[in-house]
Amino acid sequence: MSYAALMIATTTFDDRDKALEVSRLLVDAGLAVCSQVGEKMDSFYRWEGAVKQSCEVRVTFKVLGDRFDLFCGELKLNHPYDVPQLVSWPAAHVDKAYLDWAKGKNQ
Numbered sequence: 001m002s003y004a005a006l007m008i009a010t011t012t013f014d015d016r017d018k019a020l021e022v023s024r025l026l027v028d029a030g031l032a033v034c035s036q037v038g039e040k041m042d043s044f045y046r047w048e049g050a051v052k053q054s055c056e057v058r059v060t061f062k063v064l065g066d067r068f069d070l071f072c073g074e075l076k077l078n079h080p081y082d083v084p085q086l087v088s089w090p091a092a093h094v095d096k097a098y099l100d101w102a103k104g105k106n107q
Helices: 016-028 065-078 096-102
Strands: 006-013 034-047 050-064 087-090
Touching: 006 016, 006 065, 016 034, 016 050, 016 065, 050 065
Parallel strands: none
Antiparallel strands: 006 050, 006 087, 034 050
16 A cells, blocks of 8 residues: 555553553664654543553654554554554645655664
């Protein structure tokens, strides 16, 4: 599948330490350009027929389009949830200098 030059992906974790661990793993492996781990938030969702509430941590990743499928697979392998949230969209505009950096041209 063909993706935009840069994809934005978001997920949630129930544990900040696990979010940090997986973020570091994906960036270190070159599957994500960067990761931003947020603060705790309350989430409401339906699971096994009941509405649940839990405290989660949002993580946003920047991923080069040619690495996106590999990124998704590795995220799912390392995510603690049975069905992790993985929502993504193409970056409509990316500053040229940032995209060059993301591609390793200025490192």
